[in-house]
Amino acid sequence: MPASTSPSSASSLRPPEAGVRPFTIDIPDEQIEDLRARLELTRWPGREPVADATQGVQLDTTRELIRYWGSEYDMRRLADRLNAVPQFTTEIDGVGIHFIHIKSRHEHALPLIITHGWPGSVIELLEVVGPLTDPTAHGGSAGDAFDLVLPSLPGYGFSAAPASVGWDPGRIAQAWAELMSRLGYTRYVAQGGDVGAAVTDTMAIQAPDGLAGIHLNFLRRPPPEVAAAIFGGAPEPEGLTEEERAAFGPFRAQFMKGYIAEQGQSPQTIGYSLTDSPVGLAAWILDHDADAYEKISRAFVDGEPAGGLTRDRILDNITLYWLTRTGTSAARIYWESQRATAAAAAAGQTPPAVSLPVAFTVFPGEIFRAPRSWAERVYPNLTYFNEVERGGHFAAWEEPEIFADEMRAAFRPLRLPDQT
Amino acid sequence: MSIQTTTATDIRRFEIEVSDAELADLRSRINATRWPDAETDPSQGVQLDVIQALAGYWATDYDWRRFEQRFAALPHFITEIDGVDIHFIHVRSEHEDALPLIVTHGWPGSTVEQLKIIDPLTDPTGHGASAADAFHLVIPSLPGHGFSEKPRETGWDPIRIARAWVVLMKRLGYTEFVAQGGDWGNAVTEQMALLKPDGLLGIHTNMPATVPPDVSKALAGGGPKPDGLAPDEDKAYDILEHFFATGVGYANEMGNRPQTLYGIADSPVGLAAWMLDHDERSYQLIARAFVGQPGGLSRDDVLDNVTHYWLTNTGVSSGRLYWESKLAFFDAKGVEIPVGVTVFPDELYPAPRSWAEKAYPKLIHFNEVDEGGHFAAWEQPQILSEEIRATFRSLR
Numbered sequence: 001m002p003a004s005t006s007p008s009s010a011s012s013l014r015p016p017e018a019g020v021r022p023f024t025i026d027i028p029d030e031q032i033e034d035l036r037a038r039l040e041l042t043r044w045p046g047r048e049p050v051a052d053a054t055q056g057v058q059l060d061t062t063r064e065l066i067r068y069w070g071s072e073y074d075m076r077r078l079a080d081r082l083n084a085v086p087q088f089t090t091e092i093d094g095v096g097i098h099f100i101h102i103k104s105r106h107e108h109a110l111p112l113i114i115t116h117g118w119p120g121s122v123i124e125l126l127e128v129v130g131p132l133t134d135p136t137a138h139g140g141s142a143g144d145a146f147d148l149v150l151p152s153l154p155g156y157g158f159s160a161a162p163a164s165v166g167w168d169p170g171r172i173a174q175a176w177a178e179l180m181s182r183l184g185y186t187r188y189v190a191q192g193g194d195v196g197a198a199v200t201d202t203m204a205i206q207a208p209d210g211l212a213g214i215h216l217n218f219l220r221r222p223p224p225e226v227a228a229a230i231f232g233g234a235p236e237p238e239g240l241t242e243e244e245r246a247a248f249g250p251f252r253a254q255f256m257k258g259y260i261a262e263q264g265q266s267p268q269t270i271g272y273s274l275t276d277s278p279v280g281l282a283a284w285i286l287d288h289d290a291d292a293y294e295k296i297s298r299a300f301v302d303g304e305p306a307g308g309l310t311r312d313r314i315l316d317n318i319t320l321y322w323l324t325r326t327g328t329s330a331a332r333i334y335w336e337s338q339r340a341t342a343a344a345a346a347a348g349q350t351p352p353a354v355s356l357p358v359a360f361t362v363f364p365g366e367i368f369r370a371p372r373s374w375a376e377r378v379y380p381n382l383t384y385f386n387e388v389e390r391g392g393h394f395a396a397w398e399e400p401e402i403f404a405d406e407m408r409a410a411f412r413p414l415r416l417p418d419q420t
Numbered sequence: 421m422s423i424q425t426t427t428a429t430d431i432r433r434f435e436i437e438v439s440d441a442e443l444a445d446l447r448s449r450i451n452a453t454r455w456p457d458a459e460t461d462p463s464q465g466v467q468l469d470v471i472q473a474l475a476g477y478w479a480t481d482y483d484w485r486r487f488e489q490r491f492a493a494l495p496h497f498i499t500e501i502d503g504v505d506i507h508f509i510h511v512r513s514e515h516e517d518a519l520p521l522i523v524t525h526g527w528p529g530s531t532v533e534q535l536k537i538i539d540p541l542t543d544p545t546g547h548g549a550s551a552a553d554a555f556h557l558v559i560p561s562l563p564g565h566g567f568s569e570k571p572r573e574t575g576w577d578p579i580r581i582a583r584a585w586v587v588l589m590k591r592l593g594y595t596e597f598v599a600q601g602g603d604w605g606n607a608v609t610e611q612m613a614l615l616k617p618d619g620l621l622g623i624h625t626n627m628p629a630t631v632p633p634d635v636s637k638a639l640a641g642g643g644p645k646p647d648g649l650a651p652d653e654d655k656a657y658d659i660l661e662h663f664f665a666t667g668v669g670y671a672n673e674m675g676n677r678p679q680t681l682y683g684i685a686d687s688p689v690g691l692a693a694w695m696l697d698h699d700e701r702s703y704q705l706i707a708r709a710f711v712g713q714p715g716g717l718s719r720d721d722v723l724d725n726v727t728h729y730w731l732t733n734t735g736v737s738s739g740r741l742y743w744e745s746k747l748a749f750f751d752a753k754g755v756e757i758p759v760g761v762t763v764f765p766d767e768l769y770p771a772p773r774s775w776a777e778k779a780y781p782k783l784i785h786f787n788e789v790d791e792g793g794h795f796a797a798w799e800q801p802q803i804l805s806e807e808i809r810a811t812f813r814s815l816r
Contacts, residue, residue, distance in 0.1 A: 273683025280683020
């Protein structure tokens with residue numbers, strides 16, 4: 001779709017095509033040859049002295065991943081998949097932002113901006129494009145249609161990496177509001193998990209004109225006393241229910257993991273490994289959370305993918321990080337987030353209450369199953385809460401059908417008569 | 421020496437062998453480094469200009485063979501202890517009454533850190549001290565480090581290593597000895613002291629674990645700072661608080677997920693950056709060696725150690741010690757035997773005398789020196805040698 005046919009809007013002062021350029025990916029052969037050569041020359045550490053994943057990504061998993069990446073994976077499929085959807089770039093706040101933009105053929109489709117997380121990318125979201133923009137072909141009705149905007153976070157994929165500091169979730173949220181306005185959308189909704197949840201939550205706090213509500217699949221901002229314990233080292237709050245305790249333990253354990261500290265403190269240091277070594281990058285990306293690692297490991301070692309997490313799609317995401325050389329710049333969002341959090345804490349600021357409608361879906365394999373009680377406290381206007389049967393941290397990627405159903409159900413009450 | 425067939429627990433001579441092909445492979449990998457963009461803030465870790473200067477020197481003028489010649493000339497040995505082959509350097513003083521001393525390195529160090537103290541400690545009369553200050557020196561490589569074997573089973577924490585070191589000293593025929601260390605070397609040395617083995621007369625540490633329980637609790641819980649801290653205690657608290665907030669990413673990662681660090685086995689620059697980012701002040705010292713005015717460490721010092729890690733492929737296996745250890749790094753452990761402490765000003769935290777006195781009831785030496793940091797033996801061999809002599813003089 002050429003940018004010049006972007007939707008028009010009477011309230012948009014700026015011509016909608018301003019600064020929005022169509023984008024296609026072209027990967028030079030020499031980059032692929034260089035990657036293959038590095039895969040062949042991989043220098044391995046010894047085997048872990050444990051029989052499980054307790055010391056990190058296991059040697060059998062990385063060996064099979066590197067073998068498959070170098071010998072069976074089609075290095076061209078990444079460009080083919082991305083070029084099959086309409087991609088654009090536009091400069092916002094000094095940074096070139098890459099995004100996928102698919103308008104539904106159904107009139108009055110509800111515009112939805114979905115933000116990926118780390119270690120994800122727009123690759124996570126490709127399988128929900130069909131169900132969300134073309135619901136009638138995927139078991140839904142025309143009244144469930146969305147126009148989709150899928151941006152790459154700054155420093156991720158084909159978005160530019162900011163050359164200066166300050167690109168924390170708050171600034172990204174502002175950029176997303178500008179993007180939606182630039183596309184001519186005057187009423188839209190937003191969705192995210194992981195870092196995408198932080199951005200989407202911040203959009204809801206900022207409540208820009210046009211944002212009608214959000215959906216989250218990760219509770220990035222728990223109630224204050226829980227946040228103090230998890231992020232500030234305070235003791236476990238008293239009086240937690242059984243459900244809350246079951247969430248608290250794994251939530252805290254995840255935020256004590258090394259990748260969060262390392263990327264928050266020294267993203268540049270680990271960045272050298274992520275940029276120079278394909279296996280270094282792949283292992284770092286695989287080691288996000290126990291459930292996702294187990295599923296990914298199974299896809300390679302046992303040939304049994306869980307849902308959409310196939311070997312090829314996992315490698316599409318890793319290859320995107322590799323070819324765009326964004327291991328370091330992507331890690332930096334943790335440094336930015338921690339810096340912003342520390343500055344807010346030092347200033348004694350607490351986030352203002354969110355009055356916009358918020359919908360939440362619990363995917364059971366997620367790092368922790370967010371208790372409804374926490375979601376209700378953080379989001380007093382919680383309009384939808386559901387726990388689904390399958391799926392984990394990479395909800396849209398793992399279970400695109402379930403994810404699409406949740407989007408439809410969560411946002412149905414927010415559609416205006418002419419959007420249904 | 422035995423006339424029987426050699427067994428694993430015999431002490432065997434060890435020769436270092438590095439092929440030209442390994443060195444050529446290293447050089448070609450450095451030359452092929454694929455770089456990220458520069459950091460957007462100097463606090464984000466190892467800076468691009470520093471690591472590029474390091475890589476440029478490493479791939480061109482740096483000569484491993486020059487170091488290897490000197491290193492291989494030392495008496496190297498291997499012996500199996502508790503199922504693992506332990507490499508060590510063993511230099512006996514020509515003074516027969518010398519005091520046996522086992523010195524343990526830390527991470528990201530190795531026996532390379534200790535080479536500069538060998539002559540002053542084993543040959544004091546050649547270095548401005550008296551024959552009565554002589555030591556027989558034992559410098560082991562921690563399991564998974566350097567030329568020691570990589571354990572294939574779990575359980576090699578500082579306590580098990582401490583037991584192995586006692587076995588090593590006995591196997592060498594030493595009935596009375598002393599021990600020294602910083603970083604993991606301190607953890608192992610303090611565990612030896614807690615075992616109170618026959619013959620261990622005392623220890624010296626350049627990274628003492630002195631933090632009192634109330635302070636440790638406040639640091640772990642994010643404050644508040646305990647009341648009534650003296651000015652030097654208050655300063656130590658602030659430095660530790662800053663360290664825990666900003667300087668433990670690498671330790672967390674190795675403590676939880678050492679195997680995930682495939683990049684430091686595959687990428688020389690990935691390994692070098694990981695090793696440079698240990699603590700702020702040693703990073704600044706190393707950065708100055710490559711861009712700016714070198715201090716206690718030269719470019720060759722740094723690259724001798726990094727290359728040693730690369731050639732032994734011990735980036736990941738050395739990181740496992742963080743996973744193995746369940747000990748709080750800086751907490752006082754209740755050491756009851758005689759202890760000497762030297763506070764180097766650029767160490768992770770400056771241990772106050774008051775904390776050292778509480779942590780070590782038999783504190784036989786305490787001194788704050790003017791210069792040096794985390795890698796005391798490597799940076800300030802003369803000062804550390806004098807401190808070791810002063811500490812152990814009363815135990816001879």
